[in-house]
Amino acid sequence: MINDHRLVWDRCLSVIRDNVPGISFKTWFEPIVPVNLDDEVLTIQVPSPFFYEYLEEQYIDLLRKTLRKEVGVGAKLEYVVVMGNNQSNSQPYTVKYPTNNNSKIQNKPMSIPLKSEGKSSIKNPFIIPGIQKIQIDPQLRLDNTFDNFVEGECNRLARSAGYAVSQNPGGTAFNPLMIYGNSGLGKTHLAHAIGIEVKERHPDKVVLYVNSNKFQTQFTEATRNNNRNDFLNFYQMIDVLIIDDVQEFAGKEKTQETFFHIFNHLHQSGKQLILTSDKPPIELKGLEQRLLSRFKWGLTADLQQPGFETRMDILRRKIYKDGIEISDEVLEYIASHITNNIRELEGALVSLLAQSTLNRKEITIELASEMINKLVKNSKRELSIDYISKVVCDYFNMPVDSLQAKTRKREVVQARQLAMYFSKNMTKSSLASIGSQIGHKDHATVLHACKTVNNLKETDKAFKLCVDEIEKKLKL
Numbered sequence: 001m002i003n004d005h006r007l008v009w010d011r012c013l014s015v016i017r018d019n020v021p022g023i024s025f026k027t028w029f030e031p032i033v034p035v036n037l038d039d040e041v042l043t044i045q046v047p048s049p050f051f052y053e054y055l056e057e058q059y060i061d062l063l064r065k066t067l068r069k070e071v072g073v074g075a076k077l078e079y080v081v082v083m084g085n086n087q088s089n090s091q092p093y094t095v096k097y098p099t100n101n102n103s104k105i106q107n108k109p110m111s112i113p114l115k116s117e118g119k120s121s122i123k124n125p126f127i128i129p130g131i132q133k134i135q136i137d138p139q140l141r142l143d144n145t146f147d148n149f150v151e152g153e154c155n156r157l158a159r160s161a162g163y164a165v166s167q168n169p170g171g172t173a174f175n176p177l178m179i180y181g182n183s184g185l186g187k188t189h190l191a192h193a194i195g196i197e198v199k200e201r202h203p204d205k206v207v208l209y210v211n212s213n214k215f216q217t218q219f220t221e222a223t224r225n226n227n228r229n230d231f232l233n234f235y236q237m238i239d240v241l242i243i244d245d246v247q248e249f250a251g252k253e254k255t256q257e258t259f260f261h262i263f264n265h266l267h268q269s270g271k272q273l274i275l276t277s278d279k280p281p282i283e284l285k286g287l288e289q290r291l292l293s294r295f296k297w298g299l300t301a302d303l304q305q306p307g308f309e310t311r312m313d314i315l316r317r318k319i320y321k322d323g324i325e326i327s328d329e330v331l332e333y334i335a336s337h338i339t340n341n342i343r344e345l346e347g348a349l350v351s352l353l354a355q356s357t358l359n360r361k362e363i364t365i366e367l368a369s370e371m372i373n374k375l376v377k378n379s380k381r382e383l384s385i386d387y388i389s390k391v392v393c394d395y396f397n398m399p400v401d402s403l404q405a406k407t408r409k410r411e412v413v414q415a416r417q418l419a420m421y422f423s424k425n426m427t428k429s430s431l432a433s434i435g436s437q438i439g440h441k442d443h444a445t446v447l448h449a450c451k452t453v454n455n456l457k458e459t460d461k462a463f464k465l466c467v468d469e470i471e472k473k474l475k476l
């Protein structure tokens with residue numbers, strides 16, 4: 001038998017390499033350093049206690065078989081971990097595993113008998129006996145509840161997955177739950193709602209919401225103060241970890257590496273991770289592949305722009321909560337002009353209230369128009385097809401859903417043609433999309449509607465008058 005530890009480990013590696021995926025080999029085996037071989041006991045150095053746990057959980061069978069083959073049937077494995085230290089000028093210290101339940105640091109190396117089949121019984125070395133749970137402020141915004149989160153087509157999947165997670169954190173297939181979407185569409189709100197619901201359902205669970213920038217700052221400080229291990233220990237004790245805006249980790253390699261270990265540890269221990277980002281994992285730049293691939297392990301759910309009805313529901317919910325009355329006409333006006341950001345939608349409502357209170361003006365559509373013109377004066381606003389349909393139907397005093405009815409009644413056909421005509425001229429939507437939203441028609445019908453309206457405008461004065469009036473309303 002050979003007795004050079006490096007040679008033995010190299011031979012082991014060549015067997016292991018053929019038995020694990022490339023990425024796992026790179027992650028879990030390349031960082032290992034063989035340090036000694038003494039009487040069938042191979043000692044390997046691993047980068048962190050978590051690393052040791054992970055190897056024991058995932059690869060013990062493979063390690064056992066390989067080692068027996070290379071070293072002999074009595075082969076044993078011993079791990080050492082070089083820890084950072086809290087006192088400057090002193091040498092890093094070494095922790096040897098296995099842990100026995102009473103002590104984290106062994107004075108004398110102990111060998112780990114290569115375990116038999118079955119789940120690892122290794123205890124988390126960070127949990128101090130007797131202190132099983134830490135008490136922390138979860139940093140949750142208490143008004144960002146599920147109750148206050150209006151449901152719509154735009155958020156149905158993310159919301160229901162979030163709710164499922166909150167009922168059974170760590171116990172669903174949605175781990176991690178990755179919520180992504182453009183700014184102001186409710187990622188942070190939903191993430192807090194999950195945290196709040198977990199705390200209600202499972203008060204014992206340790207929940208923490210942290211924004212990526214804060215995580216990064218804490219990590220930098222921990223590194224500066226030489227207590228990176230405390231930082232790791234702290235995060236590894238959390239049951240439900242919510243990290244907001246993970247795109248902010250881009251380019252921060254050390255932070256990513258640390259988060260990678262925390263992620264693995266928590267995931268491995270059945271703890272729940274909830275992440276938010278402004279892009280889907282596939283489009284996140286500057287993040288390590290191994291991290292991105294983990295983000296996709298659970299469920300990735302997006303938040304899309306809310307439709308007109310959802311925007312109306314959000315506005316109605318908000319004024320109801322604040323005990324204010326505003327006419328539906330004004331709300332519709334706001335909802336049709338601010339289409340792609342819920343924060344701006346709420347902001348518009350707040351400004352309108354402020355304007356009306358300060359200037360003692362009634363909240364009218366004109367006041368809303370003035371305010372919105374100021375708010376969006378630099379960005380050309382685009383009307384929505386929903387809003388156009390609504391204004392046209394209001395003009396003819398008919399319910400807006402009559403446009404969807406399968407009828408050839410003259411007034412309905414005309415209203416539909418006008419809604420198509422204005423949608424073609426005042427939105428960037430394609431003919432096909434206009435057709436499908438107004439009466440489930442095809443693009444040729446929309447084209448025909450536009451021609452008919454243009455012709456009628458030329459020949460029928462009364463009709464032209466009505467087109468001009470509707471246009472004025474739309475441009476308000």
Ligand SMILES: Nc1ncnc2c1ncn2[C@@H]1O[C@H](COP(=O)(O)OP(=O)(O)OP(=O)(O)O)[C@@H](O)[C@H]1O
Nearest residue numbers: 148149150182183184185186187188189314342343
């Ligand atoms: N479905 C919803 N129902 C009610 N309010 C909502 C909804 N979605 C978002 N909001 C509100 O809109 C505002 C912006 O939401 P939030 O801060 O969660 O957005 P975000 O996607 O995290 O944005 P950013 O990426 O810019 O941080 C918040 O006040 C939030 O309460």
